[in-house]
Amino acid sequence: MDRLDIRDLPPSQRHETIHEAFDELDPGEHLTIVNDHDPQPLFYEFRAERDAFDADGYDVERRGPEEFVATLPKK
Numbered sequence: 540m541d542r543l544d545i546r547d548l549p550p551s552q553r554h555e556t557i558h559e560a561f562d563e564l565d566p567g568e569h570l571t572i573v574n575d576h577d578p579q580p581l582f583y584e585f586r587a588e589r590d591a592f593d594a595d596g597y598d599v600e601r602r603g604p605e606e607f608v609a610t611l612p613k614k
């Protein structure tokens with residue numbers, strides 16, 4: 540899975556779901572998430588906890604008041 544819309548998930552399940560999907564990626568792939576708020580805390584979490592996270596390739600775009608699309612690339 541390379542695109543994950545987490546807006547309907549309970550907040551307590553979101554980060555775990557994202558981490559699991561990211562871990563399933565092969566190096567060089569990326570995970571795109573759709574969230575209802577700016578995922579800046581997730582960026583810091585990934586940068587601190589996932590050596591395979593390519594922080595330089597991270598990107599986020601606000602597409603609406605409750606739609607943020609972030610790309611989390613894997614080294």
